[in-house]
Amino acid sequence: MPSPSVPRRSLLRGALGAGALVAAGPLAGCAPGTTTSPPRKLSGTPSASAKGEITIWNRSGDLFKVFDKAIDAFRRAHPNVTVHHLAVDIDSKLANTLITGTDLPDGSFWDDAKIGSQAEHLYDLTDLIAPYRAQTSAYKLSVNTVDGRIYGVPWDLDPGLLWYREDLLQDAGVDPAGLKTYDDLLAAARSLKEKNPAARPIHMEKDPFLGQLWLEMLANQQGTSLADAQGKVRLDSAEYRRILTWIRSAVDDKLVTHAEYLKQADLAALENGQQALVPWAVWWSFAPQQLLKKTRGRWRATQLPAWTPGGARSGAMGGSSFIIPAKAKNPELAWMLYEFLCFKQPGYTAVYGPSSVYPDGLNTSVPSYTPARRPDKPLFEPVAALGGQNLWRTAVDAAAGIPAAAPIPAWWTKSVDYLGNNLQRLMEGSMRPDDVIDDSTRKIQRNLVDRA
Structure with a gap:
């Protein structure tokens, strides 16, 4: 709290x-x-x-x-x-x-x-x-x-929501109601960047722990998670590959601000218009209420985009x-x-x-x-x-559409040493999606699941 x-x-x-x-x-x-x-x-x-x-x-x-x-x-x-x-x-x-x-x-x-x-x-x-x-x-x-x-x-x-700067989207001609898929979100980010070449509109999390937690929200949208009900690793899947490929596309197109959650660099990018799109949990509402003095009143929330047309518009994050x-x-x-x-x-x-x-x-x-x-x-x-x-x-509209999940395995936090860190390498542009999946799966299985 x-x-x-x-x-x-x-x-x-x-x-x-x-x-x-x-x-x-x-x-x-x-x-x-x-x-x-x-x-x-x-x-x-x-x-x-x-x-x-x-x-x-x-x-x-x-x-x-x-x-x-x-x-x-x-x-x-x-x-x-x-x-x-x-x-x-x-x-x-x-x-x-x-x-x-x-x-x-x-x-x-x-x-x-x-x-x-x-x-x-x-x-x-x-x-x-x-x-x-x-x-x-x-x-x-x-x-x-x-x-x-x-x-x-x-x-x-x-529930996860899409937080956005209403004034910046209006200036760029982006209708928030049209952000129905993650491809739409990339298109909106490109429009924002065309309006302001210095913009890197989409927030991506630099802290490995929070980054992995964010990844799990996006996976939950698609009805999956890092482990199934028996604790079996299921990172090697179409759902995770879809997310990681989308992240790499945003990185390659220079649409990403890679910053730690509500730390100084993140707040500065939110205030100066560099960031305008933040897919995050409902508790991000704290930021405009307590921390964003300059842009207080300009932020709004809407449903997350879906990964596939007609798919779930939210996932749980915590x-x-x-x-x-x-x-x-x-x-x-x-x-x-x-x-x-x-x-x-x-x-x-x-x-x-x-x-x-x-x-x-x-x-x-x-x-x-x-x-x-x-x-x-x-x-x-x-x-x-x-x-x-x-x-x-x-x-509450977002909460109604959150898919079911599986119990979170006891080794989840230790998996950040592998998946969370590799996700950072993906966001930095030094790792590809398949490499993240292969390397993380192998190390989680060998060092955490088998030893448990």
């Missing part, structure tokens, strides 16, 4: 779903689908008058403040349940605590990326989520599923859920809280609606639960920094 001075998920290695992919603890090498002991199922739902105490972990900062306010709403609805809400360094503490089984919380915020590899230490929530399953994002269900069972309560959804440890003392009460926050109107409204932390509401993600994403019932207000655009409508 954003803080007043730090871009939301600016580094992401501890601030979003796929951003905390570090394999933690001796069991983190277990691939999705390889739990070693029968899961503990949680099936019972406590009555509204249930009593007891629960300890809930969340990350510190604005995220903690948002949920603290929402938990206050839960306390009012369930006055007999005492909630101890603690700010914890989840990335360094939770996995080891799950393994040892000592000093466990009753529930915790966690990254989607961690859930598949730690499923044996979590409650199986399949039966409890069943009533909400048909109305929950297929993507969020899929990344929380191992061997057909669900281990996380789906929370946020981070995300988080809630888990209940298999050795929690009061798991039923933890479920009651998470059901309230994710699936009940007072709960998700308290999370996303206007608050002292975000006076206009939390606009850097959307709920994973479809009834909470009603286009006519926005949970956050139009964004002044986007010229008053109804970002809610744009984001």
Whole structure:
């Protein structure tokens, strides 16, 4: 979550779903689908008058403040349940605590990326989520599923969007509504460059980790990912080759600004008109709201282009859920809280609606639960920094089209040493698409998958 001075998920290695992919603890090498002991199922739902105490972990900062306010709403609805809400360094503490089984919380915020590899230490929530399953994002269900069972309560959804400078596109005669495919995006970039020869309109990420995360968003659009549900590498595919070929075409045509996410060079290129097209997650909205002073009000968001005509117009880039440890003392009460926050109107409204932390509401993600994403019932207000655009409508429309995925393998972050770095070489023009695929696949398989 954003803080007043730090871009939301600016580094992401501890601030979003796929951003905390570090394999933690001796069991983190277990691939999705390889739990070693029968899961503990949680099936019972406590009555509204249930009593007891629960300890809930969340990350510190604005995220903690948002949920603290929402938990206050839960306390009012369930006055007999005492909630101890603690700010914890989840990335360094939770996995080891799950393994040892000592000093466990009753529930915790966690990254989607961690859930598949730690499923044996979590409650199986399949039966409890069943009533909400048909109305929950297929993507969020899929990344929380191992061997057909669900281990996380789906929370946020981070759809990819195309961010663009409205004034520059108008000057170049580019209609954003016409950007329906990635070929259209290249054509628009060429038009922008014709208008301004110094322009390098399309942002491409220079940080290897974020670059690979971005690549996975583009792959998710096409219904694939780096690994399948069994942890098998599937980089050698038509979908990845299509993305990498498109990237190399943009690089060869000098249409790319290769810069680190919202660092000084990136911000300067956004402000001076060098960059005008940013395919990125919904949480890029932080940039015009907090960092882009000169061009505040000139940025807009629309659907991502499709890879093929009629294809999906969005993919997910990150995300988080809630888990209940298999050795929690009061798991039923933890479920009651998470059901309230994710699936009940007072709960998700308290999370996303206007608050002292975000006076206009939390606009850097959307709920994973479809009834909470009603286009006519926005949970956050139009964004002044986007010229008053109804970002809610744009984001929920994008979220509705995100394809399902597979659990993220425990070795994902280490694969950045191979795929993430090779992607940088592609963006620098020193590597070809087939070389990226062949070299990355071989090294990931040999050094990560086989050793796991």
